[in-house]
Amino acid sequence: MLSNQSPGQAFDRPLIQAQNVSRQYRLGEAVISAINDVSLEIRGGEFLALLGSSGSGKSTFLNLLAGLDRPSSGAIHVRGCNLAAIDSTELARYRRDTVGMVFQSFNLLPRITLEENVELPLRLAEVDRADREVRVAAALEHVRLGARRRHRPSELSGGEQQRGALARALVNRPAILFADEPTGNLDSVNGEQILLLLREIQSSLGMTIIMVTHERPLAERFANRIAVLSDGRLVSDTFCRAEAQRLQSGEQAGEAFGANS
Amino acid sequence: MKSRDLTELAFRNLREAVLRNSLTTLGVAVGVASLVAMLSLGVGLQTLASQRLNKSGLFDAVFVTSKRGVRGMNGDGPRPATTKSAKPEDAKPLDEAARQQFESLPKVTEVYPQVRFLTEVRFNGASYSTNVLGLPDSSRASGTFDGIIGKAFSSPTADEAILQSEFAKELSPQPATLVGKELTLRYAQRQETSSSDVANEKDIDKQMDEMMSGGISIVSREKKLRIAGIIDSDPAAGIGGFGGGRVFIPLRVAEDLHVAQPNDVQEFVRAGGLSKRAYVALTVRVKSPKDVLKVEEAVKNMGYNTFSLLDATRSLRLVFTVFDLFLGLFGSLALTVASLGIINTLVMAILERRREIGVLKALGATDRDVRSLFFAEAGAMGLLGGISGVALGWLIGAALTWGTTIYLRRQDLPGVKISYVPWWLAMGAIAFAVVVSLLAGLYPAGRAARLNPVEALRYE
Numbered sequence: 071m072l073s074n075q076s077p078g079q080a081f082d083r084p085l086i087q088a089q090n091v092s093r094q095y096r097l098g099e100a101v102i103s104a105i106n107d108v109s110l111e112i113r114g115g116e117f118l119a120l121l122g123s124s125g126s127g128k129s130t131f132l133n134l135l136a137g138l139d140r141p142s143s144g145a146i147h148v149r150g151c152n153l154a155a156i157d158s159t160e161l162a163r164y165r166r167d168t169v170g171m172v173f174q175s176f177n178l179l180p181r182i183t184l185e186e187n188v189e190l191p192l193r194l195a196e197v198d199r200a201d202r203e204v205r206v207a208a209a210l211e212h213v214r215l216g217a218r219r220r221h222r223p224s225e226l227s228g229g230e231q232q233r234g235a236l237a238r239a240l241v242n243r244p245a246i247l248f249a250d251e252p253t254g255n256l257d258s259v260n261g262e263q264i265l266l267l268l269r270e271i272q273s274s275l276g277m278t279i280i281m282v283t284h285e286r287p288l289a290e291r292f293a294n295r296i297a298v299l300s301d302g303r304l305v306s307d308t309f310c311r312a313e314a315q316r317l318q319s320g321e322q323a324g325e326a327f328g329a330n331s
Numbered sequence: 332m333k334s335r336d337l338t339e340l341a342f343r344n345l346r347e348a349v350l351r352n353s354l355t356t357l358g359v360a361v362g363v364a365s366l367v368a369m370l371s372l373g374v375g376l377q378t379l380a381s382q383r384l385n386k387s388g389l390f391d392a393v394f395v396t397s398k399r400g401v402r403g404m405n406g407d408g409p410r411p412a413t414t415k416s417a418k419p420e421d422a423k424p425l426d427e428a429a430r431q432q433f434e435s436l437p438k439v440t441e442v443y444p445q446v447r448f449l450t451e452v453r454f455n456g457a458s459y460s461t462n463v464l465g466l467p468d469s470s471r472a473s474g475t476f477d478g479i480i481g482k483a484f485s486s487p488t489a490d491e492a493i494l495q496s497e498f499a500k501e502l503s504p505q506p507a508t509l510v511g512k513e514l515t516l517r518y519a520q521r522q523e524t525s526s527s528d529v530a531n532e533k534d535i536d537k538q539m540d541e542m543m544s545g546g547i548s549i550v551s552r553e554k555k556l557r558i559a560g561i562i563d564s565d566p567a568a569g570i571g572g573f574g575g576g577r578v579f580i581p582l583r584v585a586e587d588l589h590v591a592q593p594n595d596v597q598e599f600v601r602a603g604g605l606s607k608r609a610y611v612a613l614t615v616r617v618k619s620p621k622d623v624l625k626v627e628e629a630v631k632n633m634g635y636n637t638f639s640l641l642d643a644t645r646s647l648r649l650v651f652t653v654f655d656l657f658l659g660l661f662g663s664l665a666l667t668v669a670s671l672g673i674i675n676t677l678v679m680a681i682l683e684r685r686r687e688i689g690v691l692k693a694l695g696a697t698d699r700d701v702r703s704l705f706f707a708e709a710g711a712m713g714l715l716g717g718i719s720g721v722a723l724g725w726l727i728g729a730a731l732t733w734g735t736t737i738y739l740r741r742q743d744l745p746g747v748k749i750s751y752v753p754w755w756l757a758m759g760a761i762a763f764a765v766v767v768s769l770l771a772g773l774y775p776a777g778r779a780a781r782l783n784p785v786e787a788l789r790y791e
Contacts, residue, residue, distance in 0.1 A: 159699070163695065
C-alpha cells in the first residue's frame with residue numbers, strides 16, 4: 071500500500087518545513103533529547119501520520135509543529151514564518167488562526183456546554199457574536215452533533231466528545247489540523263468514525279492533517295503519508311501508493327510542461 | 332478576547348465554584364463593611380460636630396468691627412485681627428453703606444448688626460432688668476429654635492419675643508403658660524434732631540436743651556411684645572460677649588427700636604456733633620465655612636477689623652482627618668485579610684484549572700488573555716464584595732446609630748446620627764475593594780499566564 075517514493079521530490083510548495091529540529095529537556099542533572107535533528111517538509115492538503123512507539127518523540131514533534139512548544143534548536147517554517155523565532159503572542163496567534171487541535175483526552179472544558187466549547191476559539195479570535203452562532207452551528211452539524219449542542223461534555227459519549235473537539239478545532243477554519251492520538255481513548259468503531267471524519271475533512275476542505283498515532287493499520291488506511299519516529303529521530307517517511315502515483319503523475323506533467331516550454 | 336466575552340467567562344467561572352467564590356467574596360464584603368463602618372462613624376461624628384458648631388454660628392461668620400470702634404460691647408472679646416495700622420480717625424465708619432458693601436460680596440448670605448441692649452422688662456406689674464438680643468431671620472435655619480416651647484417668630488417683623496428658659500422661670504413658675512402673653516420692654520431710644528428742629532421748638536427750655544445736646548437726644552420708650560416661645564439654648568452666643576441675651580426679638584424689630592448704644596456717644600464726641608449712625612459690629616454670614624477666608628480678606632481690604640474662627644475649624648478638620656485615617660487603617664486591616672483570601676482562591680483555581688488554561692492556550696489564548704481572565708475574576712469578586720460590603724457597612728452604621736439613639740434617649744438626651752455613609756465613601760470603598768482585589772489577583776494571574784501549555788495539558 072505504501073511506496074518508498076521520497077516525499078522530498080514533491081513539486082507542491084511545502085506548507086511546513088521543519089529543519090534540523092531538536093528538543094531537549096532538562097530533568098535534574100540529566101538532559102533528555104526528545105527530538106533529535108528532525109527535518110521534514112509537509113505540503114498543503116496532506117494527511118500525515120506520525121507513527122512511533124511510546125517515548126519516540128512523536129507527540130513532542132507534533133507540539134513543536136503546532137506551536138505549543140519551541141525547539142531547542144533548528145527552525146520550523148510555516149508559510150514562511152519561523153515558529154522558533156516569534157514571540158509568545160505571535161505564537162498564540164498562530165495557534166488561534168492557523169491551527170486546530172484535537173487531543174487524545176478530548177479536552178473539552180467540563181463546566182460549559184458543547185456549544186460554548188466550540189465557540190471558544192471564535193471568542194479568542196474576537197469574531198462577532200452573530201457570526202459566531204452561525205459558525206458554531208455549522209461546525210456542530212458537520213460532525214453531526216447539532217442536537218447535542220446544549221449538553222455538557224459529561225453528558226456525551228467518548229465518541230461524541232471527540233467529535234465535539236473536532237468541531238471546536240474546525241470552527242476557526244484552520245489551515246492545519248493537528249490530532250494527537252485522536253482514537254486513543256475510543257473503541258474501534260468510534261475511532262474509525264473519527265478517522266473517516268478526518269479524511270472527509272481533508273478531502274472536502276483541503277485541510278492539512280497531521281496525526282500522531284501508534285496504530286500502524288489505522289495510519290496506513292487513512293493517511294496518505296507516514297513518518298516514523300524512533301528515539302527522537304525520523305527513521306522513515308513514506309507515501310501511500312495512491313499518493314505516490316498522484317505525485318508521480320504530477321511530476322511527469324511538470325516535466326512535460328517544462329519540456330514543451 | 333473582547334472585554335464582554337472576558338466578563339462573561341469570568342462570571343461563568345465564578346458561578347461554577349459558587350461556594351468557594353461566595354465565601355471569598357463574603358470575605359471581601361466583610362473587609363469593605365468594616366472599612367465603611369469605621370469611616371462612616373468618623374464621617375458621622377465629624378458631621379455631627381460640624382452641625383453643632385455651625386449651629387453656634389461661629390464657623391460660617393466673619394465678625395467685623397470698625398478700626399475706630401470699640402472691640403466689643405463688654406470690651407473683653409478677642410483682639411481683632413488687624414492687617415495694617417491705621418489712625419483711628421482715618422478709619423472707615425461701620426455704617427449702612429459698609430453693610431451694603433459687605434452684602435454685595437460673593438458668597439455672603441447675610442449681614443446683620445449685633446443689636447443687644449440692657450433694658451427693663453415689665454410683666455404682670457413686676458419689673459426685671461435683662462439683656463435683649465435681636466435674632467436674624469437665619470437663626471430659624473441654623474437650629475436656634477430646636478426644642479422650643481411655643482413657636483418661633485411668625486415673621487421677621489413680628490412684635491414678638493422669645494424668652495430664655497431661665498428668665499421665663501423668673502417670670503412664672505410655670506414657664507409654658509407664658510406663651511401668648513404680653514410683656515413690655517422699656518428702653519432708651521436715640522433720636523437725632525436737626526438744627527431746624529431745634530429752631531422750630533417753641534418751648535425755649537427745650538430749645539436750649541436740644542442746642543446743648545447738639546442734635547442727639549435719648550428718649551425713654553416702651554414696646555409691647557407677645558411671648559411667642561421659650562428656648563433652652565443661648566442662640567448666637569458669639570464672640571466678644573455678643574450672646575448672653577435672655578429676651579430675644581426679631582432683629583429688624585430690634586433695629587427699628589433705635590436703642591441708644593454706648594458707641595453713639597463715642598461717635599458723637601468724635602464727630603464733634605451730629606454724626607451718621609454707625610454699628611458697633613456687623614456679622615457677615617457666608618455660605619459655608621470654606622468661604623470664610625476669602626470674605627474675611629475682602630472685608631479687611633475694605634479697611635475694617637475682622638475676626639473669624641477659621642483657625643479653630645482648621646484644627647478641628649485636622650483632628651478629624653487624623654481620626655478618619657486611623658479608623659480607615661483599622662478598617663483596611665480586615666480588607667487586607669480578605670485580599671489574602673482572594674489570592675488563596677485564585678491560586679487554588681489555577682491548580683484546579685491548569686488543564687483548562689492549557690486548553691485555552693492551545694486554542695490560541697495569549698498570555699494576556701489568560702491574565703485578563705483571572706484579573707476579571709478577581710475584579711468581579713472585588714466588585715461584588717465591594718457592593719455588598721458597602722451595604723453591610725451601612726447596615727452596621729445604621730445599627731450603631733439606632734443603638735446610640737436608644738441609649739441617649741434613656742439618658743433623656745436627643746438621639747444623634749453618629750454614622751453617615753456619603754456617596755464618595757460608598758464609591759471609594761467599592762473602587763478600593765476592586766483595586767485591592769486586582770492587586771491580589773496580580774500574582775495568580777501572572778502565574779496562570781506563564782503556564783507552559785504542554786505542561787498544563789499534561790496535568791491531570
